[in-house]
Amino acid sequence: MIDQFLLGLSVVLQPEVLMYAFFGVFLGQVIGVLPGVGAITAISLLLPVTFYLDPTSSVILLAGIYYGSQYGGAIASILLNLPGTPSSVVTCLEGYPLARSGRAGFALLITALSSFVGSMIGVVVVVLAAIPMAAFALKFGAPEYTMLVALGLVAASLISSGSQLRAFSMALVGIALGMVGSDASTGQYRFVATDALADGISLVSLAMGLFGLSEIIRNAANSEARKSKIQLSFKDIFPSKAELRSLVAPVGRGATIGSFFGALPGTGAAIASFMSYAFERRVSRTPEKFGKGHLPGLCAPEASNNAAAQTSFIPTLTLGVPGDAVMALIIGALILNGIIPGPRLIVDEPELFWGVIASFFVGNIILLIINIPLIGIWVRLLSIPYYRLYPAIVLLICVGVYSHRSSVTDVVLTLVFGLIGYIMKRYRFEPAPVLLGFVLGPMLEENFRRTMLLYGGDFSVFVSRPISAVLVGCGALLLGFTLLSAFISHRRALKAKHQQGGSYSV
Amino acid sequence: METLEGEKPETGRKTWRQAISGAVLIAFSVAILVTSWNYSTGSLQQMGPGYMPHVIAYALILMGLGIIVADLRDTSPHYAEPMHWRALIFVSAAVLVFVALIEPAGLVPAMFCAVAASKLANKRSSLLSIVIYSAAVTLAGYLLFIVALGLPLTVFGR
Numbered sequence: 001m002i003d004q005f006l007l008g009l010s011v012v013l014q015p016e017v018l019m020y021a022f023f024g025v026f027l028g029q030v031i032g033v034l035p036g037v038g039a040i041t042a043i044s045l046l047l048p049v050t051f052y053l054d055p056t057s058s059v060i061l062l063a064g065i066y067y068g069s070q071y072g073g074a075i076a077s078i079l080l081n082l083p084g085t086p087s088s089v090v091t092c093l094e095g096y097p098l099a100r101s102g103r104a105g106f107a108l109l110i111t112a113l114s115s116f117v118g119s120m121i122g123v124v125v126v127v128l129a130a131i132p133m134a135a136f137a138l139k140f141g142a143p144e145y146t147m148l149v150a151l152g153l154v155a156a157s158l159i160s161s162g163s164q165l166r167a168f169s170m171a172l173v174g175i176a177l178g179m180v181g182s183d184a185s186t187g188q189y190r191f192v193a194t195d196a197l198a199d200g201i202s203l204v205s206l207a208m209g210l211f212g213l214s215e216i217i218r219n220a221a222n223s224e225a226r227k228s229k230i231q232l233s234f235k236d237i238f239p240s241k242a243e244l245r246s247l248v249a250p251v252g253r254g255a256t257i258g259s260f261f262g263a264l265p266g267t268g269a270a271i272a273s274f275m276s277y278a279f280e281r282r283v284s285r286t287p288e289k290f291g292k293g294h295l296p297g298l299c300a301p302e303a304s305n306n307a308a309a310q311t312s313f314i315p316t317l318t319l320g321v322p323g324d325a326v327m328a329l330i331i332g333a334l335i336l337n338g339i340i341p342g343p344r345l346i347v348d349e350p351e352l353f354w355g356v357i358a359s360f361f362v363g364n365i366i367l368l369i370i371n372i373p374l375i376g377i378w379v380r381l382l383s384i385p386y387y388r389l390y391p392a393i394v395l396l397i398c399v400g401v402y403s404h405r406s407s408v409t410d411v412v413l414t415l416v417f418g419l420i421g422y423i424m425k426r427y428r429f430e431p432a433p434v435l436l437g438f439v440l441g442p443m444l445e446e447n448f449r450r451t452m453l454l455y456g457g458d459f460s461v462f463v464s465r466p467i468s469a470v471l472v473g474c475g476a477l478l479l480g481f482t483l484l485s486a487f488i489s490h491r492r493a494l495k496a497k498h499q500q501g502g503s504y505s506v
Numbered sequence: 507m508e509t510l511e512g513e514k515p516e517t518g519r520k521t522w523r524q525a526i527s528g529a530v531l532i533a534f535s536v537a538i539l540v541t542s543w544n545y546s547t548g549s550l551q552q553m554g555p556g557y558m559p560h561v562i563a564y565a566l567i568l569m570g571l572g573i574i575v576a577d578l579r580d581t582s583p584h585y586a587e588p589m590h591w592r593a594l595i596f597v598s599a600a601v602l603v604f605v606a607l608i609e610p611a612g613l614v615p616a617m618f619c620a621v622a623a624s625k626l627a628n629k630r631s632s633l634l635s636i637v638i639y640s641a642a643v644t645l646a647g648y649l650l651f652i653v654a655l656g657l658p659l660t661v662f663g664r
Contacts, residue, residue, distance in 0.1 A: 049655065165576060169531055169569035176538055176562050183555035190555055191541055213597060220593035220627040387628040392643050394597060394624040395617055398604040399647065403657045408605050415601040422594065426586055427527045445558045457550035 005127055008354030012362050017057055017355065024061040025363040026370065028068020032084045033076055033381045034389065036219045039069040039085065040432075043329045044207030045396050047336065048404035055337040056352045060359040062333055066326050067119065067309040067360065070269060071367050074111045074302060075378050079104060079230050087269035087305035090277040091298065098293035099230045105237035105375075110295065111302050112371040114251050118303025119364040121255035122262065122310030126357055129263070129311075130346065133318040137343035140319075142450040143461050147471040148265075148321055149444045154475055155266025156324065156436050158482045167433045170424075174437020175444065177201055184446055196409035203332040205410045206438055208397045209417025210424075210431040216390045217422045223387055232379060247299050250280055254300030255307040262308030265315060265323040269305040276304035310360055317353060318343060321440070325432040328439035528574030535566035593627040600624035612662040613651065618644045 012021055031042040043062050050058030073085030078095035091111065098107040140148070153175075157168035180191040181200030192198050239247075254276040261272040280300045281290050290297045313330075315321050320341030322328040334341045339349065346353045401414045421431050455461040463469045538559055545556030600623035607616035621640040625631045631639075651657045 052655065163573075163576065165569060165572050166527070169566060169573065172562055172566045172569060173531075173534065176534075176559070176566070179559055179562075185553075186555050188545065188555045190545060190559065191538075213601070216624075217590055217593045217597050217627075218587075220597060220624075221590050221629065223628060223630045387630055388639075390627070391600075391621045391624040391639065392646075394600050395604075395621050395643060395647055398601060398608075398620055399613070399617070399651055399657075399659075402604075402608055403651070403659060408609065411601060411605050411608075415598055418601075419594070419598070422590075426589075427530075429527070448558070449553045452550050452553060 001127060001131060004131075004350065004354045005358060007350060008356070008358030009361070011056060011351050011355030012060070012358045017060060017359075018362070020053070020057040020061045021064055021359045021363050022366055024064020025068035025071075025367050026064075028065040028070075029072040029367065029370065029378070030381060031065060032069035032072020032074075032088075033378050034084075034384065035076075035082075035382075036215060036386050036389070037393065038211065038215075039066050040207065040211045040325055040329065040435075041215065041393075042069070043326060044204060044211060045393075045400050047204045047207070047329065047333055048400045050333050051336060051404065055334060055339050055349075056355045058333050058337055059330060059352065059356050060363075062330055063313065063356060063359065064363050066330075067306065067363065068367055070119075070306050070309045071112065071115050071371055072378070074115065075108065075375075076382060078107045078111065079232070079379065079382060085269075087273045087308075088302075089270070090273050090301045093277070093291055094293055094295070094298035097291065098295075098298065101293055102231070103237075103293075104230045104232050106239065107293075107298065108375060109237050109372055110239055110247070110299060112368060114247070114254070114299035114302040115306040116364055116368045117251050118255040118258060118306035119310055119360070119367075121252075121303070122259050122307035123357070123360045123364070125259045125263075125307070125311050126314055126360065129314050130318060130353070130357065133314060134343045134346040137319050140343065140467065141465075142447045142454060143465055143468045144471065145321075145447040146444065146451050147462055147468045147475070148319065149440050149447065151471050151475045151478075152265035152315075152321055152323060153433075153437060153440055153444070155264070155478060156433055157266075158478055159266045159271065160430060160433065162428055162430060164482060164486075166429050170429050170431070171433040171437035171440075174434040174439075175441030177206065177434070178438045178441030179445070184442065185449060194409060196407055199405075201413065201438075202401070202404060202407075202410050203329070203336070203438065204401055204404050205414040206417055207329060207332075207435055208401055209414040209419075210421035210434060212393065212397045213414060213418025214421030214425060214431070216393060217418065218425070219386050220390050223385065227383055232375070243295065247295060250296035250300040251303040253279065253283075254303035257300075258304030258307030259311045261304075262311035263314045263323075265321065267308075268312055268324045268326075269308040272308035273301035273305040277301045313356070313360075316341070317345060317356065320345065321443070322436065325435040328436050331439055524577045524580070525574045527577060528570040528572070531570035531573060532567050535563040535570065538563040538566070592629070596627035597624055600627075608659075610663075612660045614644060614648060614661055617647045 011017060027042065031037050031039060042065050046062060050061065069085050070087060073083060073088035074091045076082050076084035077088040077091035078099050081092050081096040083089040083092055095107050095111065153171045157171050158164050160167035180197055182189050189198060257276045257279060258272040261267040261275060277297060280296050281287050284296065312323050312327055315323050316327040316330055322331045331341050397414065398411055401411050404410065424431060451461060462472055542556050542559035545559065546554035547556040547560060548554030600620045603623050604616050604620035607619055618640050621643045622636050625636045625639060651659065652661060
């Protein structure tokens with residue numbers, strides 16, 4: 001394991017690769033700070049660029065954007081009380097009060113440190129889990145893959161924040177969009193309306209439309225400038241020894257929770273940070289201090305979301321099955337570069353595999369180094385108004401999509417997906433499951449068809465093979481749990497209504 | 507659009523409005539079914555190219571029905587932002603201008619016009635600021651795409 005990690009380090013420390021690692025995390029940090037630009041948008045913007053890089057550098061670059069944005073997201077939370085990324089929502093709860101009480105510099109430093117420690121724990125988990133997971137995954141046949149992909153889609157829909165029906169239907173829409181193009185088994189064209197669609201809908205168009213253009217349409221009219229009211233002082237920003245010691249346990253708990261939820265399909269950094277915050281509050285001896293700048297409530301979620309950002313690469317790299325939309329894009333980048341993700345990746349492409357993992361280690365060190373000293377730059381970026389920013393993003397989207405396949409149709413499709421994404425959001429449909437379904441759909445179909453072919457159309461194969469049976473069980477448990485909690489909350493709502501009705505009638 | 511304070515509650519009176527999410531999904535599934543009707547389905551053992559599209563379409567119809575039922579029962583008001591018509595029109599225009607110009611006119615004119623058009627999506631843009639901003643972004647784009655990344659795109663004309 002150490003040998004492999006050193007091999008990875010030797011890959012990352014090549015000057016050119018190191019440059020992409022640096023560029024990735026730097027861009028990630030910038031994206032996390034900038035208003036209205038998320039990691040998904042940034043990664044899809046850079047997807048066409050990775051076509052010109054070698055696969056290792058591509059993934060290192062894109063991964064850096066993702067975990068770098070976790071660091072940057074906290075800055076907007078602390079200084080503006082606006083979460084820069086979904087996973088830094090809880091950072092606002094403790095970070096902003098702390099900043100208002102004059103300790104903004106301290107809050108930023110302690111957040112960066114917690115993020116760093118959380119990430120490093122996540123990286124260690126990835127290194128430890130990689131070989132056993134990949135070896136285990138080699139036992140997977142078509143039935144296991146079918147169930148794994150199905151579980152990933154179901155989990156992503158059930159755990160989503162809004163309506164589960166809506167999320168699952170969006171995953172199905174994603175699968176349907178993934179069918180456009182030639183059928184993998186027979187080669188027959190499906191849903192090919194124009195010749196430009198013969199190779200299928202481009203992932204770049206879909207992602208940039210749903211996440212890029214639709215966000216721009218929603219926010220372009222906004223002319224407010226965001227200005228931090230926080231006076232940033234660097235007086236006593238260094239935590240005392242006692243404070244550091246008191247934070248070891250929360251950060252450790254946060255990183256553990258994060259590592260766990262990051263590796264699961266369907267859950268990611270955002271859920272990890274919420275879970276960790278809720279857990280800290282429950283185990284705390286002073287729960288009344290939460291919401292007023294309590295340090296464990298700031299550090300544990302930060303450690304958690306960063307650990308999750310790292311461990312979410314475990315299923316992506318070892319199984320080839322992405323757990324969320326960002327990972328779907330990373331898988332997409334691998335496929336675009338002609339690499340088939342899956343358990344054979346670690347054997348066939350050890351330099352890529354370990355290089356990417358070692359880049360997490362190096363990237364986090366870079367992030368820690370650039371985070372605090374460059375705080376002046378981040379604060380200035382923070383106050384860039386969105387209307388100065390979005391025309392450049394429109395341009396990046398147009399040129400990016402066009403240069404990918406030199407196809408005008410792709411650019412028009414991006415606009416169509418942008419409009420669809422905008423309307424979808426108005427009707428409370430989230431775009432993330434579409435992307436996940438789009439990437440997972442072809443895997444689902446291929447493995448399902450192979451299973452049915454191999455086992456003569458017999459569905460019992462899914463429960464008679466042990467690994468597949470466990471996956472089915474997990475899915476059933478998750479479904480049961482969701483239905484139960486929906487039922488309970490429905491009962492509660494009805495009860496509340498009755499009580500309310502009663503008091504009105506008096 | 508009668509908007510008050512920028513927000514408009516979707517009242518329970520407009521039933522068709524509540525059913526629209528599910529209805530659109532069902533329409534989409536029917537479109538899938540119609541298009542894939544002639545693809546051979548094969549058998550469960552030997553699935554043809556039409557098998558999965560049909561399964562997905564039927565599942566989506568079920569989902570659509572479920573969503574219609576859930577939305578009609580749901581009495582809690584959902585606040586929808588007003589439509590951002592201005593942004594929608596000018597961002598779309600920017601993309602279409604880019605599409606129209608990139609092949610006949612080349613990258614630089616396409617970039618300039620697309621940025622200028624998208625700048626109009628925000629009210630806060632005078633003619634002069636649009637020209638200056640678009641020129642600056644076009645220059646930056648030229649440096650990034652042609653000089654730094656070396657993308658194989660025509661800069662001016664054909």
